[in-house]
Amino acid sequence: MSKRALSTSREENFPEWYQVVVRDGDMAETSPVRGCMIIKPWGWGVWERIQAELDQRIKDTGHENCYFPLFIPMSFIAKEAEHVEGFAKEMAVVTHHRLKNEGGKLVLDPEARLEEPLIVRPTSETIIGDAFQRWVKSYRDLPLLINQWANVVRWEMRTRLFLRTAEFLWQEGHTAHADRADAMAETMRMLEVYREFAESVLAMPVIAGEKPANERFPGADNTFSIEAMMQDGKALQAGTSHYLGTHFAEAQNIQFQSAEGKLEHCHTTSWGVSTRLIGGVIMTHGDDDGLRLPPKIAPRQIVIVPMLRDKPEDAAVIDYCTALEKELKAKGIRALVDAKPVKSAEKRWSWVRRGAPVILEIGGRDVSGGNVTYMRRDRLRDGDKVVSHAKTRDAFVAEAASLLDDIQASLFQEAKVRLEGNIVAGMKSFDEVSAYFGATETDDEAGGTFKGWVEVPWARPEGGELEAIADKLKALKLTIRNAPLGQGKAAGKCIFTGKPAKESILIARAY
RNA sequence: CGGAGCGUAGCGCAGCCUGGUAGCGCACCUGCUUCGGGAGCAGGGGGUCGGAGGUUCAAAUCCUCUCGCUCCGACCA
Numbered sequence: 001m002s003k004r005a006l007s008t009s010r011e012e013n014f015p016e017w018y019q020v021v022v023r024d025g026d027m028a029e030t031s032p033v034r035g036c037m038i039i040k041p042w043g044w045g046v047w048e049r050i051q052a053e054l055d056q057r058i059k060d061t062g063h064e065n066c067y068f069p070l071f072i073p074m075s076f077i078a079k080e081a082e083h084v085e086g087f088a089k090e091m092a093v094v095t096h097h098r099l100k101n102e103g104g105k106l107v108l109d110p111e112a113r114l115e116e117p118l119i120v121r122p123t124s125e126t127i128i129g130d131a132f133q134r135w136v137k138s139y140r141d142l143p144l145l146i147n148q149w150a151n152v153v154r155w156e157m158r159t160r161l162f163l164r165t166a167e168f169l170w171q172e173g174h175t176a177h178a179d180r181a182d183a184m185a186e187t188m189r190m191l192e193v194y195r196e197f198a199e200s201v202l203a204m205p206v207i208a209g210e211k212p213a214n215e216r217f218p219g220a221d222n223t224f225s226i227e228a229m230m231q232d233g234k235a236l237q238a239g240t241s242h243y244l245g246t247h248f249a250e251a252q253n254i255q256f257q258s259a260e261g262k263l264e265h266c267h268t269t270s271w272g273v274s275t276r277l278i279g280g281v282i283m284t285h286g287d288d289d290g291l292r293l294p295p296k297i298a299p300r301q302i303v304i305v306p307m308l309r310d311k312p313e314d315a316a317v318i319d320y321c322t323a324l325e326k327e328l329k330a331k332g333i334r335a336l337v338d339a340k341p342v343k344s345a346e347k348r349w350s351w352v353r354r355g356a357p358v359i360l361e362i363g364g365r366d367v368s369g370g371n372v373t374y375m376r377r378d379r380l381r382d383g384d385k386v387v388s389h390a391k392t393r394d395a396f397v398a399e400a401a402s403l404l405d406d407i408q409a410s411l412f413q414e415a416k417v418r419l420e421g422n423i424v425a426g427m428k429s430f431d432e433v434s435a436y437f438g439a440t441e442t443d444d445e446a447g448g449t450f451k452g453w454v455e456v457p458w459a460r461p462e463g464g465e466l467e468a469i470a471d472k473l474k475a476l477k478l479t480i481r482n483a484p485l486g487q488g489k490a491a492g493k494c495i496f497t498g499k500p501a502k503e504s505i506l507i508a509r510a511y
Numbered sequence: 512c513g514g515a516g517c518g519u520a521g522c523g524c525a526g527c528c529u530g531g532u533a534g535c536g537c538a539c540c541u542g543c544u545u546c547g548g549g550a551g552c553a554g555g556g557g558g559u560c561g562g563a564g565g566u567u568c569a570a571a572u573c574c575u576c577u578c579g580c581u582c583c584g585a586c587c588a
Contacts, residue, residue: 164588
């Protein structure tokens, strides 16, 4: 008879469920500025964990952090034709540097119009390239390996908290290399960093692969992505890594003198992941009681809720909890006693909705017996019933770290089974693909029938042929996600062109 | 920016058709009783009904405009 902690379920209405999890999980809310979000302390705590873990990996692979301006001169963006084309429609532009008071109303001061408008960065290839042009003179300056943590703005039509917001936070890596091989190795190295990070830190299994030409970053020669499967079967692009060839180097004069004394253009790369990852975590691990956070990114891993009764004995319970918290912290665990004067049942459910991995409830009897009672958020219920476990306090403290490891592993395993069990291979024609997805035309609003991804052989068509295929897929709300790495020689024929297949690609609905 | 729907208390909603000056559940505050678990009873606080105009003796309700949100489409990390 036990009720759920949320007002809606994944099955009833997945998009609404997502919003409720974000709100009730205290992650973020919409702001007075259209399309922008306020990230609340709990959501920000998750982002801080993501930053800390990923930043370490970025540094371990030889990169240095720095910071470039938020504003980019419009002329910079205009230099790379494809880049302009790709971003022109979604840029925020600063045109004035002063307001004036006109009859009690604030208006733009026409005399304060900027000679050259400034773009609020949608990404920083151009302004970083401008610096690279000055920093790189010799082959001895290469490779140049830079990263920055920043906010960027893309004026999106439709926004959803974390998944697509007008302003979002990310890290963007930018590197310059002497040749294609070195730049490509960098591109793949960072893709692998993302894959490993997503799986081991976010417990989010992904498929790493190369994007088809029509899904490339504006100005890139090759774009690679990691794709994750959400619980509604849709794909989420969780990270990208681009080999930019010499396009930006040519547009911006990033040149070096080789050992042979020849002047050559650099080969550049860029790669990034954003706050969108948090949306991915929510849709990968959330359940009908709210968020379930992997311990590695949970701002608080173990939350201790004292069962207070407004009696003198409360003091002993709080002391017991505080001592326990201290012990756990000494072991490097992010523990918290929630002693707020709020009904304990309320506190329990609010931590459930926020997805704290382990929730302890400590009452007088635990104190006198030297025990703890706890719940695992990843396996909160057996059927409908909430499951609590009991242990001696000493045993709990001794095993706390491995309990967290176990939760991390179990969340990953659950998601991995879902991903691997829902990629359908073996279809021989587009009609089969169409039939597979076709049955779910009407179910976008409600959860509807779950449809996973389809893996099919194709001949890697380009140009107009690819455009036509993309349009055909679009009619079914489908996109090509990527061509997974490490696949063997593709067998059979391309399901679109009938030509001998070159590789397999994943087709899915996507965010 | 197009199509559809919706804006009434923190959240979820009723009231609108048939205008009469705002209500329910949860949450919140106080008290008492409970309490190894999402408690009961009693009392209470909180809304210029998204905003601006208009019609009217009177507007949450009718009309016009506007802003915002959600879903769908186009675009996209």
